[in-house]
Amino acid sequence: MEAWKSGLTRRDWLGGAAATAGVLVIPGQASARRIAASDRVNVAVIGAGGMGANNMAKLTSQNIVALADVDLAHVAEAFVDSKGAPKPEMQPLKTAYDRAAKFSDYRRMFDSRKDIDAVVIATPDHHHAVAAKAAMERGIHVYVQKPLTYTVREGRTLLELARRNPKLVTQMGNQGHSGDDGRRVVELIRGGAIGRVREVHAWTNRPLWPQGEARPAAVAKPASLDWDVWLGPAAVDWGYHPDYAHFNWRGWVPFGIGSLGDMGAHLVDFPVWALEPGSPTRVETRHSRWGGDDNIWDGRPPADLGSYPLANITTYQFGNAKGGPLTMTWYDGGLMPPTPPAMPTTARMNPDGGVLYMGDRGMLMHDTYGQKPVLIGDGVEARAAAVPVSLPRIQDGRDGHEMNWIRAIRGEEAISSPFSVAVPLNETMLLGMVSMRADQPIEYDGASGRITNVAEANRFLDREYRKGWAL
Template sequence: MIVAEQGSGLTRRDWLGGAAATAGLLAIPGQAAARRLRPSDRVNVAVIGAGGMGAQNMAKLTSQNIVALADVDFDHVAKSFVDNKGVARPEMQPLKAAYDRAARFADYRRMFDARKDIDAVVIATPDHHHAIAAKQAMERGLHVYVQKPLTYTVREGRTLLEVARRNPKLVTQMGNQGHSGDDGRRVVEWIRAGVIGRVREVHVWTNRPLWPQGEARPAAVAAPSSLDWNLWLGPAPVDWGYHPDYAHFNWRGWVPFGVGSLGDMGAHLVDFPVWALEPGLPTRIETRHSRWGGDTDIWDGKPPADLGSYPLANITTYQFGRAKGGPLTMTWYDGGLMPPTPTAMPATARMNPDGGVLYVGDRGMLMHETYGEKPVLIGDGVAERAAAVPMSLPRILGGRDGHEMNWIRAIRGEEAISSPFSVAVPLTETMLLGMVALRADQPIEYDGDRITNVAEANQFLDREYRKGWAL
């Protein structure tokens, strides 16, 4: 039997400044014990954010007991079961039947208080709720599957990892499903085996945002009667009225609720170079960008005083001065921006504008799409070297589509977990440091604990919370 281990073997320079630095940030109460489950048991699962992505996750878990749902708008949840013409989607009807049997709550805090039969929770809310919901669940002894990005801030990630370390029997998973894919794992094996030689340069791009961004904040309108807007706002310390440009899908581009394209797709795309190259945390980060939403016609490049939406496009350059294989530069492009096509690119290969990663080594190049899929080997002898590399990473049953059930099997002690918080937190921290550099409006230098060259930028490692919603 394989039991997943979480949070072991990380050093200060690996990612966040060690236990001593973390302890000063945290005050963790006593923890509840998780119910011991056997391979033959069905797991009692609840979901927070039951529509949209939450419904996609839960549709993979109908073999388990879905016992409770928490959502601020069940009319929106119902749309998950029909197509855009209102016709029932056959593949979603088992989930609808499970949802119809489950207890319903608007406020997940009330769900935690009322239901003592929950073993595990899927959290698929907007980003600004992730850490609070996950911490409350873990403190009650519940296993957690948290959608990406794991947290809204660096401090929140550190907090969740500390809770996981104190509760090693809890199984944690971030929803970066590409981490479970066969292609992505093969990419990691090839990079680590040196099939393209030493990698000093990586380019990562996405077509996101696919939502309003770089725009001024719209005037508030009446919220749908089915939506509890106050609960949706939750910990966000703003008094914004409702607008469909925020909820339900469009929140990623608005500063109080999401962390933009890096938060959306970085957890997939940045995952593979961080995994394969083991660079540790970045030591220097700089973001160049288009204008912020709400900027006036006279633009100085700085964030407006009243932050609304993030810039439409960003280029973020990460320097990893402590990378395992030597200094590494990784450049992130979003808003439809892409790196130039390498001159050595075969005529048959194409850089997918939807998203991809290009690794530049001293013996060739490797390129793959968003979830590590469709890898392309470039250069003389690269394919031959790749063919000789043995498989060294375990494969996840079901691959990318098995990410949710990998979590269930790990809870039951059948399989090692794919993307636990010990993996997800430093990855998320790397992504979020790009957003910190954006907010700082200048290059930042990071020692694995604090920003050393722009003292005031350290405020962006944390955030304020609305009264009653503190982490």
């Protein structure tokens, strides 16, 4: 595992200096095409239904040249409502998809289409890094849905590629990073509106999919689904079940990273951004029983991992945080932090999800995407009013996250959530899942990317790949 860390200095990793290195030279592969502000970008998509369709519906002003999806019948569902009537707002995308080249396997798409400038990757988590690396090695700009990668090693591999390819524009699909409210939250925290923050709580109502359950028996797959390609890099021999595809994969260990992977990219984003804590130094997870854990009562993962526990509480210690030691606690499965004594009765924690920052001069609370920030405490409003606007605003806010990527490709605007920002955030999230699988607290050295107190837990920073799908 040492090879993937050797080129990454502590300054690059913690400081986000991802665009300072030279261009990566890859024999036989193309470099990114120069695209002017007046040009339309040639965009492809991997995972064209579901969230991919939502992303691509905002990019119909560009040339949508190709799509790769394992189930075109599922993609077609994006264009109609529950009664089968066409959705007017999705018809421009349907027209674009009808004209685009279609593939089941994105590897074949990359091999045969040399006109792709940029690709949106909206697959299940276990495909993200493999698809992104293949694109980046071909000089293709990438927009990768959250979580950015399935493992820590994958994230660092993509960051290294981004460092060596500064002309490639990278974006993670955590759209709250482009929102006006979230950016104001960061300004207020950094501006001292609530004083020094030593404690943060983040929570979500996820999972909204099967989790904490035993693995179901395989059933016949839909005729339209290419199950072998859907499995892709996952080194398991699981047959199809609707509890995996198309939406329910997040809770199953070979395919997703649970609620923390789904919503941490939104909720953990703002405290990591605002407080600049660096890598966690210690992480511990407490959780309900693993799925299929009928005969194990001590909380240990079963030998044949199926679904993640239904709920967990993960505590992160940041011993090297910029403003001094910081504790951040994550809650999912509907669990929430206790109400602080100073919380007024009019300030209600949103059960769907939110973040609470506890400072020595007050508190700040907001919803999942940084929305609806609430200031709590004497004098906090006055101090907040004095904090200037210091972060650029993204055109159309959260709804402009995809077009921010396009404008950045054309050199019109700075990118919102590039891999230099997304990879450290993603790694923090992933370390919560690593501590869950380690079944004990882990101590982590972010500079070397190693767990220092439980040597065998380092295997969870990486994974095995199915033949033909290696990173």
